[in-house]
Amino acid sequence: MRTYSPGLLRRVFEWKGQLAQGNRAATKDFGGIEIAPFKNNSPAAVSISADFEMAWGWRSRPGPECASKAANERRNVPSLLRALEEYRIPITWATVGHLFLESCTRGNCGLAHADMPRPPRNERWDGDWYRHDPCANVNEAPAWYAPDLIATILSSSVGHELASHSFSHIDFSVTTSTPELVRMEISACIKAMDPFGIRPRSLVFCHNRMGYQYSDLLYEMGIIVVRHRDSRSRLAYPERTASGLYKLYESMNLRLATYYNYVDKAKIFIDEAIRRGDAYHMWFHPSDEPNVFEEAFIPILDHIDSQRGKGLVWVSTMADLAAYCEAREKTTISAIRSQSGMTLTLESSLDTSKFGNPYLTLLIPLDRPVTKIVYDQDNDSQDSTAARRTHPVENKRLILNVPCKTKRVQLFFS
Numbered sequence: 001m002r003t004y005s006p007g008l009l010r011r012v013f014e015w016k017g018q019l020a021q022g023n024r025a026a027t028k029d030f031g032g033i034e035i036a037p038f039k040n041n042s043p044a045a046v047s048i049s050a051d052f053e054m055a056w057g058w059r060s061r062p063g064p065e066c067a068s069k070a071a072n073e074r075r076n077v078p079s080l081l082r083a084l085e086e087y088r089i090p091i092t093w094a095t096v097g098h099l100f101l102e103s104c105t106r107g108n109c110g111l112a113h114a115d116m117p118r119p120p121r122n123e124r125w126d127g128d129w130y131r132h133d134p135c136a137n138v139n140e141a142p143a144w145y146a147p148d149l150i151a152t153i154l155s156s157s158v159g160h161e162l163a164s165h166s167f168s169h170i171d172f173s174v175t176t177s178t179p180e181l182v183r184m185e186i187s188a189c190i191k192a193m194d195p196f197g198i199r200p201r202s203l204v205f206c207h208n209r210m211g212y213q214y215s216d217l218l219y220e221m222g223i224i225v226v227r228h229r230d231s232r233s234r235l236a237y238p239e240r241t242a243s244g245l246y247k248l249y250e251s252m253n254l255r256l257a258t259y260y261n262y263v264d265k266a267k268i269f270i271d272e273a274i275r276r277g278d279a280y281h282m283w284f285h286p287s288d289e290p291n292v293f294e295e296a297f298i299p300i301l302d303h304i305d306s307q308r309g310k311g312l313v314w315v316s317t318m319a320d321l322a323a324y325c326e327a328r329e330k331t332t333i334s335a336i337r338s339q340s341g342m343t344l345t346l347e348s349s350l351d352t353s354k355f356g357n358p359y360l361t362l363l364i365p366l367d368r369p370v371t372k373i374v375y376d377q378d379n380d381s382q383d384s385t386a387a388r389r390t391h392p393v394e395n396k397r398l399i400l401n402v403p404c405k406t407k408r409v410q411l412f413f414s
């Protein structure tokens with residue numbers, strides 16, 4: 001059923017306050033040379049996260065429902081990967097840490113994962129926190145382990161991010177968690193992900209219960225960004241917290257709406273993000289019924305792809321988006337101009353152990369063509385092949401992508 005036109009729908013969201021202005025990007029201007037808010041100077045960023053949890057996220061529900069959610073997820077993931085490859089859209093898979101395991105065994109005491117702390121309170125079921133864990137392996141209990149699906153996600157050509165959704169789907173609320181529990185949950189994720197050669201950099205709080213009391217601890221353990229549900233804003237520039245952790249504002253979760261076309265809603269929010277320079281973020285459950293993907297997800301991917309084709313959005317994972325924002329925060333630029341060219345000196349205090357060496361997009365005002373660009377980097381920095389491409393000067397401005405740890409860029413005029 002569709003009763004709202006897109007024009008009317010926009011006014012409804014406005015009226016409900018869903019398009020309220022959130023955090024905005026600060027201008028980064030160094031004597032006329034700017035660092036663009038988003039990579040490629042795209043007006044907006046788009047990111048998507050999947051809460052990848054199999055049976056772990058549904059174990060408080062009756063057994064058949066929990067099993068059906070996990071079975072849906074097993075069936076949907078390969079199709080989702082094909083669609084994301086077709087549109088070349090990388091997403092962030094917020095994965096329950098236990099899914100990285102091939103198998104697990106029951107301890108002598110009769111408990112699963114006896115070495116893991118239990119939440120101080122659990123209102124979702126009686127008995128032990130791990131009582132549903134089959135202590136088997138992926139072949140015998142494919143709802144509780146998914147190293148095969150994870151390997152498939154990692155082998156995709158689009159570069160998906162594997163992120164954390166805690167180890168055992170804990171609730172990060174004050175009454176149901178402790179610093180020790182959170183530390184052990186994240187440590188267990190790090191350990192389980194290590195054989196795949198990856199570390200968690202993004203975290204999605206389970207049940208969207210945000211545990212900001214653990215921001216310092218999460219950041220110390222390598223988490224640089226979390227998905228944030230805000231009571232006011234659904235579109236915002238990623239917000240840096242005092243601990244260094246970024247909040248990425250959730251714009252919407254995928255579903256089918258009764259009184260309007262959900263794809264219209266996504267288009268309205270993405271258009272608004274483009275208009276005001278915000279990050280749009282959609283999340284979903286891969287365990288949903290296939291028609292949700294056919295009727296809403298694929299058309300939204302198609303729209304994102306077309307907006308990217310017009311240069312209007314930068315499609316990024318959660319961690320890459322946070323890394324760009326932090327590199328922008330931590331880099332300064334000075335320039336010396338001469339008759340024959342310009343020399344830019346970059347100084348960056350970015351913690352590369354957490355954020356890597358992301359590209360920054362510089363906007364350099366110029367009134368004549370550049371014939372040559374020479375980069376001078378640290379020896380240990382990443383390959384700068386992409387930065388060596390000379391971009392044309394458009395509207396008296398050179399748009400240049402440079403790894404933020406570049407020390408010096410020399411521009412030569414004709």
Ligand SMILES: [Zn+2]
Nearest residue numbers: 104112133135
């Ligand atoms: Zn287990």
Ligand SMILES: [Zn+2]
Nearest residue numbers: 051057206207
């Ligand atoms: Zn979850």
